[in-house]
Amino acid sequence: MSFLDNFFSRKRPSSSTVARNRLQILLAHERGVSGEDDTNLLRTLHREILEVLARHVSVDQDNVNIKLDRGQNCSTLEIDIQVPETGLRAQVSTSASDLK
Amino acid sequence: MAQIIVVTSGKGGVGKTTTTAALGAALARNGQNVAVVDFDVGLRNLDLVMGVERRVVFDLINVVQGDATLHQALIRDKRCETLSILPASQTRDKDSLTAEGVSRVMEELREKFDWVLCDSPAGIERGAQLAMHHADHAVIVTNPEVSSVRDSDRIVGMLDSRTARAEQGERVEKHLLLTRYDPARAARDEMLSVDDVIDILSVPLLGVVPESEDVLKASNVGAPVTLAAPNSAPAKAYFEAVRRLEGEELPVSIPTEKRGLLDFIFKKRGA
Numbered sequence: 059m060s061f062l063d064n065f066f067s068r069k070r071p072s073s074s075t076v077a078r079n080r081l082q083i084l085l086a087h088e089r090g091v092s093g094e095d096d097t098n099l100l101r102t103l104h105r106e107i108l109e110v111l112a113r114h115v116s117v118d119q120d121n122v123n124i125k126l127d128r129g130q131n132c133s134t135l136e137i138d139i140q141v142p143e144t145g146l147r148a149q150v151s152t153s154a155s156d157l158k
Numbered sequence: 159m160a161q162i163i164v165v166t167s168g169k170g171g172v173g174k175t176t177t178t179a180a181l182g183a184a185l186a187r188n189g190q191n192v193a194v195v196d197f198d199v200g201l202r203n204l205d206l207v208m209g210v211e212r213r214v215v216f217d218l219i220n221v222v223q224g225d226a227t228l229h230q231a232l233i234r235d236k237r238c239e240t241l242s243i244l245p246a247s248q249t250r251d252k253d254s255l256t257a258e259g260v261s262r263v264m265e266e267l268r269e270k271f272d273w274v275l276c277d278s279p280a281g282i283e284r285g286a287q288l289a290m291h292h293a294d295h296a297v298i299v300t301n302p303e304v305s306s307v308r309d310s311d312r313i314v315g316m317l318d319s320r321t322a323r324a325e326q327g328e329r330v331e332k333h334l335l336l337t338r339y340d341p342a343r344a345a346r347d348e349m350l351s352v353d354d355v356i357d358i359l360s361v362p363l364l365g366v367v368p369e370s371e372d373v374l375k376a377s378n379v380g381a382p383v384t385l386a387a388p389n390s391a392p393a394k395a396y397f398e399a400v401r402r403l404e405g406e407e408l409p410v411s412i413p414t415e416k417r418g419l420l421d422f423i424f425k426k427r428g429a
Contacts, residue, residue, distance in 0.1 A: 072347030074351065077304050078350060081307055
């Protein structure tokens with residue numbers, strides 16, 4: 059039976075493959091978390107994005123979320139900004155009144 | 159003007175001191191003027207591995223604090239005229255090393271030698287940071303084993319952010335040295351392969367030193383393996399690494415499995 063098992067079932071991954079996969083996942087995570095540069099980058103981005111937005115829209119500081127995921131081959135920067143409908147209108151109307 | 163190399167790893171027991179001694183002696187045998195410096199204050203061992211433990215009078219901390227001159231503290235190797243060792247202190251605390259003092263000693267060493275090899279203590283704390291701070295090159299000693307690879311990755315991050323070169327917007331040149339490599343186990347997929355470790359760490363390979371009895375035999379008698387057994391497999395790997403450090407373009411020899419006839423007939427399976 060064991061011969062047939064070997065023949066038909068998928069071979070278990072070798073321990074070195076397991077080691078490589080575990081390390082790749084762990085290090086991709088640790089490089090993201092422990093990177094002081096990333097923390098600084100996110101802080102700067104958060105501040106500057108708020109500054110630009112404040113010129114046109116009134117946005118609550120807590121409604122801007124920035125997330126950076128470092129991957130093996132590509133990294134994603136996710137920026138999530140919630141703009142209140144009223145905030146947008148209020149700013150537009152004031153700038154319109156400035157024009158008059 | 160010397161090139162300063164830090165031999166570092168994060169994890170302890172992977173072969174930093176063995177490597178410092180072996181690379182230093184190999185460079186010196188090529189006629190280069192070499193100083194090896196032990197930064198492991200409180201746990202010095204480079205003197206023992208190099209066989210000069212009974213000739214230590216002054217140490218790195220005496221020089222850093224100005225109690226002795228560099229000339230007084232350096233011990234000339236008796237087998238290799240151009241090789242000198244600066245031992246660490248065994249009794250003092252690592253806090254006795256000041257950043258300014260270390261800078262001054264490193265500058266003086268830079269003037270006097272062609273190569274300065276700094277044997278870093280394990281860990282990522284102050285001692286390890288002082289050892290790497292002035293480096294132009296880093297030899298990252300790694301075993302093909304998960305905890306060693308993880309710690310090496312931390313060290314890579316620190317070399318890119320906490321060194322004098324990083325502060326000036328330059329780079330420390332990093333080299334991966336894989337030690338205690340067992341080709342038979344790697345062939346059976348029981349050990350991370352050379353390519354696996356290079357892929358994970360993304361550091362160019364300086365050499366692969368196979369696991370060998372000759373390394374322990376050499377440290378037993380207090381000699382770098384490159385002097386004690388120059389024709390052994392680990393010594394050959396170190397000599398090759400040195401030629402690469404000196405700028406020669408040379409393909410890295412990967413140790414291969416020595417297989418017996420029975421292994422060949424009953425092909426061993428990995429798990």
